[in-house]
Amino acid sequence: MTSKPVDAYTIEVMEEKHLDDVVAIENMSHTNPWKLEAFKHELSQNPFSRPRVALTKGAIQNVAGYCVLWVVFEHAHIQNIAVHPHHRRRHLARLLLRAAVAEARDAGAETVALETRRSNDAAQKLYLTEGFSLVGERRGYYSRPSEDAVQFERILSPAVDERVANPDDPAGRAGRAGTPRPRS
Numbered sequence: 001m002t003s004k005p006v007d008a009y010t011i012e013v014m015e016e017k018h019l020d021d022v023v024a025i026e027n028m029s030h031t032n033p034w035k036l037e038a039f040k041h042e043l044s045q046n047p048f049s050r051p052r053v054a055l056t057k058g059a060i061q062n063v064a065g066y067c068v069l070w071v072v073f074e075h076a077h078i079q080n081i082a083v084h085p086h087h088r089r090r091h092l093a094r095l096l097l098r099a100a101v102a103e104a105r106d107a108g109a110e111t112v113a114l115e116t117r118r119s120n121d122a123a124q125k126l127y128l129t130e131g132f133s134l135v136g137e138r139r140g141y142y143s144r145p146s147e148d149a150v151q152f153e154r155i156l157s158p159a160v161d162e163r164v165a166n167p168d169d170p171a172g173r174a175g176r177a178g179t180p181r182p183r184s
């Protein structure tokens, strides 16, 4: 029996030893990437931050992706999520996102928010299939290049959990189809 691709990864707390790989992935993933110092700040200076890495299983554990979650009392926010290009389309971002949502819930958060570039169709599709709803936009939020942000939020409620767990349920489909998709 073959294992599912996501079974090949484990989610761990991000540590200093991971940062060279994390920054390399960051540089491959974003046009205006975080610098090493930004990740170091998350590890040691920011009490709200919960940075996690996805590692390949086996004798050599490579960093395949990461997610930086902030939990600020009842509000959680995903600050950064990326997957190494060689590991994309294996549902690793979905795994990272679900781990972040679970961690936010366990920490007492009621909502998880995030934003992405308006042009980032891959990320938006991921968020919409993980129970996030489009809640707004921010004009010119991003630089290098300048672009609007679209904002998403997931309510941490049993109803949304059910919708994510059972995407073929008619109520779930109706819910997602009713979510407007912004286009300039």
Ligand SMILES: CC(C)(COP(=O)(O)OP(=O)(O)OC[C@H]1O[C@@H](n2cnc3c(N)ncnc32)[C@H](O)[C@@H]1OP(=O)(O)O)[C@@H](O)C(=O)NCCC(=O)NCCS
Residues within 6 Å of the ligand: 029, 030, 080, 081, 082, 083, 084, 087, 088, 089, 090, 091, 092, 093, 094, 095, 115, 116, 117, 120, 121, 122, 123, 125, 126, 127, 129
């Ligand atoms: C966006 C990103 C994190 C997705 O990572 P990934 O591990 O490849 O995503 P997954 O395999 O978990 O995909 C989950 C779902 O998202 C959607 N998706 C992901 N990549 C997609 C793509 N290139 N095109 C269309 N849909 C895509 C699909 O619905 C997919 O489900 P499916 O494979 O069953 O169709 C990755 O492409 C990345 O690191 N991009 C650069 C950084 C970035 O954009 N981060 C997010 C915004 S801050």
